[in-house]
Amino acid sequence: MKKSASSKAEFFVKDRELVLPGQALAKGSLKPDKGVYVDEEGVVRSYMVGLVEISNERVGVIPLRGGYVPKAGDLVIARIEKMSQRIIFADINSYCKAIMIVPRPEPRRGGRRHSLLAKYEALAPGDVVLAKIMSYDGVSNPLLSIKGEGLGKLVGGSLIMIEPSKVPRALGKRQSMLQVLKQKAKCDIIIAQNGIVWINSNDPKVIGAIEKALRKIERESHLSGLTERIGQLLDSLLGRKS
Amino acid sequence: MGLEEKISSTLLKEHLLKLAQAGKRKDGRKFDEMRPIEVKEGTFTKGLGEAWVSLGKTQVLTSLKFDVGEPYPDTPDKGVLISNVELLPLASPSFEPGPPDENAIEMARVVDRAFRGSDAIDLSKLVVEEGKLVYILFLDLYVLDYDGNLFDALTLSSLITFTRARIPLVKMGEDGSPKLVEGENFPLPLVDYPLSFSFVKIGEYLMLDPNLEEESVADAALTLAIDKDLNICSVQKRNGTFKLSEINKAVDIARAKYPEVIEQVKKVVDIA
Amino acid sequence: MNSIFTEEKPEILIQEDGTRIDGRKPDEMRPISIEVGVLRKANGSAYLEWGGNRVLAAVYGPREVHPRHLALPDRALIRCRYNMAPFSTEERKRPGPDRRSIELSKVIREALLPAVFVERFPNTSIDIFVEILRSDAGTRIAGITAASLALADAGIPLRGLVSGCTVGKVGDWLVLDVGHEEDMWGDADIPLAMIMETKEITLLQSDGTLTPEEFREALDLAIKGCTYVYELQKEALRRPYIAVEKEVKGEE
Numbered sequence: 001m002k003k004s005a006s007s008k009a010e011f012f013v014k015d016r017e018l019v020l021p022g023q024a025l026a027k028g029s030l031k032p033d034k035g036v037y038v039d040e041e042g043v044v045r046s047y048m049v050g051l052v053e054i055s056n057e058r059v060g061v062i063p064l065r066g067g068y069v070p071k072a073g074d075l076v077i078a079r080i081e082k083m084s085q086r087i088i089f090a091d092i093n094s095y096c097k098a099i100m101i102v103p104r105p106e107p108r109r110g111g112r113r114h115s116l117l118a119k120y121e122a123l124a125p126g127d128v129v130l131a132k133i134m135s136y137d138g139v140s141n142p143l144l145s146i147k148g149e150g151l152g153k154l155v156g157g158s159l160i161m162i163e164p165s166k167v168p169r170a171l172g173k174r175q176s177m178l179q180v181l182k183q184k185a186k187c188d189i190i191i192a193q194n195g196i197v198w199i200n201s202n203d204p205k206v207i208g209a210i211e212k213a214l215r216k217i218e219r220e221s222h223l224s225g226l227t228e229r230i231g232q233l234l235d236s237l238l239g240r241k242s
Numbered sequence: 243m244g245l246e247e248k249i250s251s252t253l254l255k256e257h258l259l260k261l262a263q264a265g266k267r268k269d270g271r272k273f274d275e276m277r278p279i280e281v282k283e284g285t286f287t288k289g290l291g292e293a294w295v296s297l298g299k300t301q302v303l304t305s306l307k308f309d310v311g312e313p314y315p316d317t318p319d320k321g322v323l324i325s326n327v328e329l330l331p332l333a334s335p336s337f338e339p340g341p342p343d344e345n346a347i348e349m350a351r352v353v354d355r356a357f358r359g360s361d362a363i364d365l366s367k368l369v370v371e372e373g374k375l376v377y378i379l380f381l382d383l384y385v386l387d388y389d390g391n392l393f394d395a396l397t398l399s400s401l402i403t404f405t406r407a408r409i410p411l412v413k414m415g416e417d418g419s420p421k422l423v424e425g426e427n428f429p430l431p432l433v434d435y436p437l438s439f440s441f442v443k444i445g446e447y448l449m450l451d452p453n454l455e456e457e458s459v460a461d462a463a464l465t466l467a468i469d470k471d472l473n474i475c476s477v478q479k480r481n482g483t484f485k486l487s488e489i490n491k492a493v494d495i496a497r498a499k500y501p502e503v504i505e506q507v508k509k510v511v512d513i514a
Numbered sequence: 515m516n517s518i519f520t521e522e523k524p525e526i527l528i529q530e531d532g533t534r535i536d537g538r539k540p541d542e543m544r545p546i547s548i549e550v551g552v553l554r555k556a557n558g559s560a561y562l563e564w565g566g567n568r569v570l571a572a573v574y575g576p577r578e579v580h581p582r583h584l585a586l587p588d589r590a591l592i593r594c595r596y597n598m599a600p601f602s603t604e605e606r607k608r609p610g611p612d613r614r615s616i617e618l619s620k621v622i623r624e625a626l627l628p629a630v631f632v633e634r635f636p637n638t639s640i641d642i643f644v645e646i647l648r649s650d651a652g653t654r655i656a657g658i659t660a661a662s663l664a665l666a667d668a669g670i671p672l673r674g675l676v677s678g679c680t681v682g683k684v685g686d687w688l689v690l691d692v693g694h695e696e697d698m699w700g701d702a703d704i705p706l707a708m709i710m711e712t713k714e715i716t717l718l719q720s721d722g723t724l725t726p727e728e729f730r731e732a733l734d735l736a737i738k739g740c741t742y743v744y745e746l747q748k749e750a751l752r753r754p755y756i757a758v759e760k761e762v763k764g765e766e
Contacts, residue, residue, distance in 0.1 A: 066669020
């Protein structure tokens with residue numbers, strides 16, 4: 001048990017240790033972060049399987065399992081389900097559907113407004129889009145938008161699903177892991193926050209290699225040195241020397 | 243997981259079609275290649291024979307139970323085989339709890355047909371007293387994890403279950419009620435070893451052993467069962483349409499694949 | 515036609531020195547082995563062997579509620595289905611829910627619900643499925659133990675894991691982890707489950723006659739059993755991560 005020098009906090013675990021639901025992590029004057037709860041006796045406990053993060057007087061748990069929880073600002077890949085004149089329902093691989101509101105055509109504007117409207121009008125049920133979550137209050141459906149550079153219908157390529165809890169690892173610090181994947185695959189790859197990955201390739205060798213790399217990231221996300229190992233794996237699968 | 247289930251995406255369909263045009267499948271298999279088959283070791287049920295089989299990521303568990311009772315009136319000299327499929331809600335987000343729906347019922351009848359069509363089980367050897375008391379066998383087919391092609395997985399699992407099954411010996415007692423003969427049993431009278439081969443059509447391309455993604459975008463589906471003499475012992479076309487040439491091609495592929503798959507089965511169980 | 519399946523009561527259920535019919539001592543548990551994440555489609559799953567029991571538990575959720583009108587506006591709806599496979603018993607059991615499995619579904623749901631942070635997911639459902647593939651006494655407890663792990667495997671926020679055990683009374687003895695014959699012909703059967711970290715009991719049932727002292731002693735014994743089961747649950751959750759770590763270290 002480590003006592004923090006400046007305060008009365010007691011830690012029962014080390015930073016980056018694997019912790020389980022209900023496990024006691026710390027006690028004392030601490031700021032509980034995400035992934036933890038405080039019990040009646042003031043003990044901070046994990047509420048899931050994950051890696052504990054201890055910094056200064058904060059303690060939180062990074063989940064190693066779990067589905068996608070929508071958040072405003074997230075980039076998601078969604079599949080269009082139902083469409084009416086003004087509202088589109090989309091599947092975002094979560095416990096709720098997302099909605100998009102088709103903007104009204106305004107005669108005065110034209111130009112950009114017109115091309116934005118065209119983006120929406122090109123959509124049909126079954127289509128897959130790259131979108132942004134504009135807002136989500138935790139109760140009603142998250143609101144999506146495809147306004148913005150690069151957002152809109154995805155054409156061609158292939159989709160791979162990964163565990164949403166592993167997305168941060170698949171992206172890496174400052175997108176370092178994503179860069180490795182893109183460099184080795186030599187094509188565009190988008191990893192959306194909701195656990196869906198789009199690879200702009202039709203070469204099964206490349207897609208197969210990237211899928212293997214993603215599965216390895218999922219399995220080893222709790223270990224360090226992963227970026228290097230992924231680079232080596234892709235080199236061996238795609239027949240290149242690093 | 244949402245995206246491959248109920249409604250497939252157009253992106254997925256276009257992708258699989260493009261791959262097919264180049265002679266490829268998303269998981270790298272050839273069009274006539276089956277996924278790896280695995281038979282789990284251990285005892286998982288109280289059946290007379292059982293098998294927990296994986297076909298790729300699809301997992302099924304089949305087990306045989308028995309009772310004794312009156313034969314069907316039109317077959318007083320034959321035992322009875324009843325097959326039941328449970329699409330367990332834990333196997334897929336699209337399976338709901340409740341009595342078997344049309345998919346489960348079709349599956350049970352098609353699997354049963356493979357064995358009936360080939361007369362694989364000699365039901366005449368499952369009689370205690372003709373006209374009065376016969377063995378009633380219950381084949382329960384449990385789907386545990388659905389990643390496509392339940393027909394083939396369940397037929398394979400049933401075959402292994404039948405090869406392993408030992409039936410407790412029952413004799414008619416002096417008081418006219420059935421008596422179990424302690425410690426005595428006999429192997430299920432299995433005389434043929436049918437295997438099922440299911441195909442889907444994506445565009446104009448025929449693919450053997452579809453996984454869930456392939457099933458979700460397929461235009462048509464067909465299941466054939468082949469017996470040990472490479473005869474066709476049952477056929478079931480499901481959704482969509484097939485040209486005659488496509489059906490014949492499927493038959494050729496299934497007959498060519500049978501020896502390969504039965505070799506794998508022989509590694510796990512004793513078959514003549 | 516059921517005469518071929520009737521079981522006969524054994525002459526001696528427990529010996530004078532407390533040796534039980536399967537050779538165990540009164541406070542000895544049957545072997546348990548657990549594997550987490552055995553199914554791919556389910557959000558979380560666990561497979562458990564406990565004596566002759568074979569149990570598969572799976573969780574889907576949180577997810578949209580169907581039918582919609584069952585959704586709760588301020589929390590997740592927890593649903594549970596306990597089901598015995600037709601091949602899980604000596605005599606084949608007809609598929610489908612019966613009164614016993616309906617009661618057990620409720621009792622298991624109420625054993626797990628207090629552990630789940632349901633307020634985090636309003637308007638959703640968390641569906642728990644417990645399939646008994648092979649039955650050998652103590653299936654509801656085995657189901658809860660496995661389902662608890664399936665919930666953790668699904669990444670659902672939990673106060674803690676729920677662990678369970680049974681205690682029985684056979685003759686003059688209180689026995690831990692009731693076996694099949696003890697269940698059929700013993701004098702009392704007490705399943706208990708609790709969240710070990712918070713010491714909250716979430717399942718308690720009793721069947722048979724016990725004096726207040728026997729009852730208290732039985733509860734103490736059950737809690738000892740739960741403590742042991744809890745250690746096995748934690749090890750099962752950790753195992754895949756440790757295995758991967760060993761593998762990676764081995765490669766380097």
